[in-house]
Amino acid sequence: MSLLKVENLCSGYGKVDVLFGISFSLSEGKSLGIVGPNGVGKSTLLKTIAGEIVPKSGVVSLLGEDITGKKPEDIVRLGLSLVPEGRQIFSGLSVTENLLLGLTGRKDKSSSKIALEQVKALFPVLNTHAKHQAGMLSGGQQQQLAISRALLSAPRVLLLDEPSLGLAPNVILDVFEKLKEIIANKTAVVIVEQRAHLVASFADQTIVIRDGQIQATLSSADAKNQELLRGAYFGPGS
Amino acid sequence: MQAVLDAISLGGTYALAALGLGLVFGVLKLVNFAHAELITIAAYIMVITNDLPLVVSFLIAALSATALAVLTELTVYRRLRGTGPAIMLIASFGLSVGLQKSFELIFGALPRSAAVAPWMTGSIEMANLNITIASLVTVGLTIFILLAMGYLVDYTTLGLQLRAASADFKTARLLGVRSNRLITSSFAISGVLAAFVGFIVVVENPQVEPMFGLNITILALVGIVIGGISSLRGCALGGFIVGFILSVLNTYLGNARVYAYSYLFMAVVIILLVRPGGILSKGNEMERV
Numbered sequence: 261m262s263l264l265k266v267e268n269l270c271s272g273y274g275k276v277d278v279l280f281g282i283s284f285s286l287s288e289g290k291s292l293g294i295v296g297p298n299g300v301g302k303s304t305l306l307k308t309i310a311g312e313i314v315p316k317s318g319v320v321s322l323l324g325e326d327i328t329g330k331k332p333e334d335i336v337r338l339g340l341s342l343v344p345e346g347r348q349i350f351s352g353l354s355v356t357e358n359l360l361l362g363l364t365g366r367k368d369k370s371s372s373k374i375a376l377e378q379v380k381a382l383f384p385v386l387n388t389h390a391k392h393q394a395g396m397l398s399g400g401q402q403q404q405l406a407i408s409r410a411l412l413s414a415p416r417v418l419l420l421d422e423p424s425l426g427l428a429p430n431v432i433l434d435v436f437e438k439l440k441e442i443i444a445n446k447t448a449v450v451i452v453e454q455r456a457h458l459v460a461s462f463a464d465q466t467i468v469i470r471d472g473q474i475q476a477t478l479s480s481a482d483a484k485n486q487e488l489l490r491g492a493y494f495g496p497g498s
Numbered sequence: 499m500q501a502v503l504d505a506i507s508l509g510g511t512y513a514l515a516a517l518g519l520g521l522v523f524g525v526l527k528l529v530n531f532a533h534a535e536l537i538t539i540a541a542y543i544m545v546i547t548n549d550l551p552l553v554v555s556f557l558i559a560a561l562s563a564t565a566l567a568v569l570t571e572l573t574v575y576r577r578l579r580g581t582g583p584a585i586m587l588i589a590s591f592g593l594s595v596g597l598q599k600s601f602e603l604i605f606g607a608l609p610r611s612a613a614v615a616p617w618m619t620g621s622i623e624m625a626n627l628n629i630t631i632a633s634l635v636t637v638g639l640t641i642f643i644l645l646a647m648g649y650l651v652d653y654t655t656l657g658l659q660l661r662a663a664s665a666d667f668k669t670a671r672l673l674g675v676r677s678n679r680l681i682t683s684s685f686a687i688s689g690v691l692a693a694f695v696g697f698i699v700v701v702e703n704p705q706v707e708p709m710f711g712l713n714i715t716i717l718a719l720v721g722i723v724i725g726g727i728s729s730l731r732g733c734a735l736g737g738f739i740v741g742f743i744l745s746v747l748n749t750y751l752g753n754a755r756v757y758a759y760s761y762l763f764m765a766v767v768i769i770l771l772v773r774p775g776g777i778l779s780k781g782n783e784m785e786r787v
């Protein structure tokens with residue numbers, strides 16, 4: 261069964277339409293990359309799926325349940341978590357407080373303690389800085405915190421909006437290594453990236469968005485074909 | 499000594515008023531002018547139920563203020579959420595005036611008065627000093643409430659969610675913070691705080707009229723601006739400073755007391771020139787607005 265299914269999704273802001281009919285589906289243990297130039301609506305897509313924006317039309321279903329138009333605080337309880345663009349950690353709160361907030365959307369509170377141990381095992385740096393203000397962490401550490409915080413709600417589907425933004429190349433590789441572990445753990449992951457080759461070689465499948473629509477769907481094998489990737493990204497004749 | 503106690507107790511009272519305003523501002527980014535009427539309704543109820551035991555009378559007052567706070571959120575603010583800050587602000591103004599008129603209809607335009615907790619107007623001898631019981635009780639009560647609020651905000655789940663939502667409501671919701679519940683809770687807590695303020699003020703000034711809570715609310719707002727609206731600690735501190743300064747000015751200006759507000763606002767301007775984001779602000783808040 262597909263964990264996440266998006267059908268014919270149209271979304272935007274007020275009178276401004278950004279997305280025109282996006283469809284894809286994602287099953288357990290799989291990863292989907294979403295790429296496209298700046299401003300095409302990648303973040304809008306993730307925000308719409310996570311409930312921050314109510315779509316104009318279309319259906320989003322999670323584990324077979326229709327979640328279209330539900331509030332973000334309810335959607336996270338149903339098993340979908342978004343790591344927003346720019347990480348959005350609470351910089352004035354401590355690392356531990358940020359993590360505790362991640363537990364808010366967790367349904368099974370009895371396993372909260374174990375879950376906290378698990379994310380700290382996955383990202384040991386969070387343990388070292390537990391009492392520090394989250395704003396004092398480096399960019400890479402903040403991204404690890406944001407991912408951990410999202411994982412604490414025990415999501416079946418994890419959405420990440422440009423996790424590599426502002427990170428050094430070796431840190432990016434680190435983060436993507438951890439994502440592999442997360443996917444192996446019965447979670448499905450959607451990664452939005454501007455660095456097309458990075459995510460296309462990582463994800464099982466990558467969709468390219470342009471003009472508010474899906475222009476191409478690439479397999480991880482296609483990612484090695486620079487020509488194909490560039491063509492899909494910038495359109496024919498580029 | 500009495501002057502110092504008076505200043506601390508007035509400072510504490512303003513801190514409570516500022517804290518109530520700051521709580522709601524934190525989650526809704528709304529300056530709730532109708533906070534004044536929460537204080538007023540509590541004071542009215544204390545006067546009307548004065549024949550009952552003080553604790554019972556206060557409980558009814560606190561319940562009324564809390565109910566009114568929650569009611570304004572459910573019937574007015576929730577419907578307007580998302581329409582933009584200007585409309586919310588105007589709504590809160592309208593609500594404030596509307597409630598004043600309602601009080602006038604219900605309780606009359608003339609002041610209602612009763613000696614609430616008359617034992618508090620007495621004084622006791624301490625180390626050769628004559629000190630009013632009211633100031634002692636007020637200082638004790640405000641310290642207790644401020645500590646309790648500090649505990650709530652710093653050490654409970656609700657407090658953590660309040661702090662998170664005040665910093666970034668969108669992200670808090672993504673993590674599962676229930677927006678409606680949290681906002682209603684902050685209105686409820688602001689109602690309880692307003693009731694304490696109403697009680698403290700009505701003991702000293704038992705003449706309750708429809709605009710009873712207005713003055714203290716406006717001055718508490720000044721306090722919030724001084725202290726830094728983005729943190730609850732800043733709000734409480736700012737409220738305290740305003741109350742404290744005002745009380746000291748009133749004591750020492752003697753006949754020149756009419757100038758107390760001028761001096762107060764001069765102090766405010768100076769503080770804001772030095773720290774535009776408020777005393778407890780962190781750095782460049784100017785750039786963010």
Ligand SMILES: Nc1ncnc2c1ncn2[C@@H]1O[C@H](COP(=O)(O)OP(=O)(O)O)[C@@H](O)[C@H]1O
Binds near residue numbers: 273296297298299
């Ligand atoms: N809050 C908003 N209000 C109005 N328009 C917006 C808002 N956020 C983004 N947009 C517009 O929607 C389009 C898509 O933005 P976004 O989803 O952030 O793109 P991407 O993440 O692919 O860079 C852009 O044209 C942007 O200007």
Ligand SMILES: [Mg+2]
Binds near residue numbers: 302303304345421
């Ligand atoms: Mg984006």
